[in-house]
Amino acid sequence: MKADGEFDEINEAKASMDHIYDQPDPRAYFSELRKLHYNIPGAAKPIFEKLISRLRRRRDEQVRVLDLGCSYGVNAALLKHDLTMPDLYDHWGQQRFEHASPDEVVEYDKRFFGNLAEDEDLEVIGLDQAESALEFAEDVGLLDESLAVNLETEPLPDSAKQDLAAVDLIVSTGCVGYVTEKTFERLLPAVLSGSPPWLANFVLRMFPFDAIEAALAERGYVTEKLEGRTFRQRRFASGDERQQVLDQLRDQGLDPARKEADGYLHAEFYLSRPKAEAARMPIDQLLVV
């Protein structure tokens, strides 16, 4: 089991993207990540959609999702609307935005997203430490609610607890690694005060999930990894990053052949559900499309 200090060490192999995470609008984020073919939210979309449809059959048409490390509401944009990652890259890279102020982007996006067909029965709460990114996502209507907090260092505010009790599904893309079991430990008492949500995390192979899995197991959860499948997250930002990540993986006993060695960081998918629900239908059956 890895302590979070070891996550910090693993993170040293990865290029830092911190400068694009908390801007007043998503242009820099999408411009930088387009160059790296960042696509994990796009790869995750059909899996999250499948889980939402399963939850609708089991619970209620209205589904409330909590997106951990939601940034500018990327997963919300893909799940609420008929949009793809290439659509989002084109949208925030369009020429009309080249000299626009952040306020102009916000005003345009309120109308843009407001005019798109939307899954009215899907509510998305976003949690991130990046306050400006959250403000953007809530202003333009991608997020229904937002929670600006870093649960690695701070407790969950009391004011957030009631909204989190009604969460059906917790999702994350590109977030585990920045967050550790500490974040989950601080979230769980609040989300477990209602019907226990499912948790769906896409996690880079170099970040062991075992400490989070153990924290969830203490609360009655079973975690399954989707076997035999990995998901391209993004291209390496440089030759240096590539080398450091390959070394890191080999040190962990992971073989990068036909995966990272081909030039992309790869994520795996972990689904955590209450024990009885996991026993009723294993992950591979649940995800059959």
Ligand SMILES: C[S@@+](CC[C@H](N)C(=O)[O-])C[C@H]1O[C@@H](n2cnc3c(N)ncnc32)[C@H](O)[C@@H]1O
């Ligand atoms: C790679 S981005 C992923 C964003 C989005 N989920 C996506 O896939 O496009 C990582 C996100 O995690 C957020 N983050 C980093 N550390 C965090 C923490 N301790 N608590 C909450 N969010 C954090 C960053 O602000 C950033 O928005």
